[in-house]
Amino acid sequence: MSAAATPAPQRKSQRRGVLVDRILLYGVAVLLALWTLVPIYLIAIAAFSEKVAVFEYPKALLPTRFSTETMEFFVGSSGVITSVKNSVIVALGTIVVALALGAPAGYALSRFRFPGRDAFQLAVLSSKMFPIAILAIPLAVTFIDLGLYDKLIGVIIIHSAMVLPFVIIVTAGVFATVSRELEEAAQTLGTSRLGAFMRVALPLALPGLAAAAIFAFVTSWNEVFAATILTLRERTLPALVVASLNQSPLYFKFAGGFFLIIPSLFFIWFMRKYLFNLWGPGR
């Protein structure tokens, strides 16, 4: 860098430029953060208000009359806690299956040129193009016929099928940007192909894999159509709650809506550091 040779006035304006830059950067970052957070704050206070508060106008922007009555009722109503456990099991299972199937496929798609690759990519994509709400039901009925009724594994299978295309596309995209030469270099240095994959490509692709995992979790967590039909007693949270939320009074809608959000917040907090990972973990 040639900093030492810069004349003094240029340095000062450079510093000012950097300051303006900084302010701009933080300003935009904060604005975007507010845009994301404010609606969540609003639903949180709506969820923790008294029932009648929901009908007031103007609404209180700062929580003055704090009340857990709607949240308590919602969380305490039968089946909610069990359904949360079920949802967690299904969502984690979905990640496992979808990544186990999808990451290798994404790798193959990004690395190898074979006839029909483009067609395959398109076919994978097009499987997502059919509205899942319509598809889930006949699929679920078939599962019931096969005896997978009221078993969480059935839900896991359907959910992972739903997210698999996405996982494949994202991992393909991420592996594509991981330089082949690195793997090749590792191989010439003596590791096997699998070793090169595990020690070079995989860690570099971690952000993409994390993204795919998060997406799989969240999609599964929120999926309602298939889960509703496939489960009767072992319901997931959306299966249990969505029919009732659609018909409940507004104050329960808010409580339920907020409650639906909470567990995913935890999962993303946990996963966030994997989203951001440059040359291997720890940098």
Next chain:
Amino acid sequence: MAVRAGRALPFPARIARSDAALPLGLLAPSIIYLTLLILVPVAQALFLSIQTEQGTFTLENYQRVTNDAAFVDSLFNTAKLLVLIVPIQLTLALAMALLINSRFPGHGIFLYIYAIPLAISDLAAGIVWLSIFGDTGYLNTILQGLGLIKDPISYLSYENLHLVLMAIVVAESWRATAIVMVILLAGLQLIPRDYFEAAELFGASRWRRTIQIVLPLLRPSLQSALIIRTIFAFQTFAVVLALAGRQFPVLAYEAYDAYANLFNPRLAAAWAGLILLMTLTVVVFYLRVFKVSEAETAR
């Protein structure tokens, strides 16, 4: 960067010849899984869409779709949503991803914040924005508190369909930008720092650096994000339903309604088939226009 010394053959061809079985082996489980669980049911559904209740061949389901009073509206509405939401989200997501990637102090927290909407389902997002856009909602409360309006504005009434559109676009953008951001961020991180530093060295402004260096390198991720977001945009209906009810018909809801309320799976399959066709068309268009060349993937 790695050595790009003279080489006789490009990497992929060499491998392809020596073990063509490997890619197939890696792909096979996914192919089988997807075929059984998605492609076969989709084919069955499409087959259903050209059947009558008795099982004979007919195009009447598709005719019913095109003759439906809500068809043209739902088509245009879905198109409007697509055209408005996708660019907005790409821009916002790119801004967020670039910001995070610059790794300013505190970027970890901001990353988490930006990623929060990932977790939020259609239904929950609809509820959140209902509390804001409702007549007695927070937006009116704020505007009235600031003295900008005298009476509450009806954002969700059929009398103000352009406001309804705005509300839906805002709600959907808020909900789904995070997905796009996460994809772009993953792609951004694999652009070596050297590129950024080299650009800085040559005095290119931040703006110029972004446009001319980052964006082209981000092409594969941008393409993925664009395609995925578009596919979902064709299927949005939960947020629309929560905010606007039937006053803003969209294709995906008509499909669902045919199944859930009219108990007519053939009609629902016809609507869904139409959605499939349109999505496919748009995606193929993207793939042509934004063709990611081999050179960009084989860095």
Next chain:
Amino acid sequence: MRSIRFVAVVAMAGAIVASACGGSGGGGTPTATASGAATSAVSSDPFVLLSTQFNTVTEREAVQKQILDPFTKAKVEYVGSDAGPFNDRILAEAKTGKGQVGAILGLHGDFGALVGPDKDLFEDLTPLANRLKDRGIPAEMLDLGKLGTSKQVYIPSMQATYILGVNKQALQYLPSGVSVDDITYTQLRDWCKNIADKTGSKKCGIPAGPMGLYHRIIQGYLYPAYTGGLVTTYKSADAAKMWADVKDLWQYMNPKSLNIDFMQESLLSGEVWVGLDHVARLVDAFKLKPNDFQAAPAPKGPKGLYYMSVIAGFAIPKSSPNKSGAEALIDYMVTAETQAKVLNAVAFFPVLDKAMPADLPQHLKIEADGVQKQSKSKDAKVALLPIGLGTKGGDFNNVQKNTFQRIVIKGEDITKVLAEEGANLQKVMDDSKAPCWKPDPSSGTAPCKVQ
């Protein structure tokens, strides 16, 4: 280090998948109990009561705790569902032959897609109905439970109707000389106009939202009140007059009605002062602010005060895992004591021909007041729910919804719309082959015809 983490993740993954495989709850063991015959032993195998009703958080809790838990003969779990999954599940269980759903509770209209010449999903409950003969279920209602077939498909055990929920603030704007308990549609229009003129905002409403029940109001209230019929008179001159009046009334109605699914919320927020809706969708307003509201009968038209009673009843699927238990449950539901519990829990009224319990909580008193004034009014007549439409129930409802949208919202020409929608209606009747039902005059076994 990294490999340890990897192994741990794989182990966890395996554990998760393993636990998912064993995830099903117990209770699905079917017992080969015959139904109908004199039951000495009632099986106590647990089963699920599946229903489209009482999905809200409070109602579900209330049904489970106040009604089902005290039923000691078997453990019954209440599962509420939207209509689509409800059907799918019943059909799926029927295909497998044994299910977990022991009994279902559905609205009359819910059975439409499940009953037909090619479908035989339910037990014939005629023997049970005979055993319950002297409980006091009105014969006409019991007949509805046959759904136009020769089998007793469901046993009616609760009913609801549509009434006016009125904010007391609106009473001062009533046209002079008009009593809120005896009002015509024209007077309603004057009332709404008065409110709009004097207060500057439109405070009348009907539930015309995506899940709103305005099609029932059109079928069971508006049409019969103006024309004396529904299908046969769909495009008559009386019908045209009715639509013109509705269009007129709409000018003074809150346009938010198109977003309203549940009138109680709009009443509580003050957006609507006078709203016509299902009793279960009004009750919250009476419960949360009992001193602000009262209930009144629906308005009447030139041909009288027609009202529609929504019936819900119990059926036993052939794939039920515990038929004797389900029968015992139905028996339990059709006692005066349980009927009173139901009223308390979810605001659905008893079907038994007996007096209302005396010690009702205030919000139910208000509703019962309105309901009784309606049914006991001097020119009150019952309009029945559609019978025999099968899978075409949704299409049937859509005709009314579309007619409303086209005439009232989009402003299309009334005669043209009635001609076109009348033709659509005829197609539905022909496809479903359903004969006429009251108040339309009987058409024997021929499909009902739009005149």
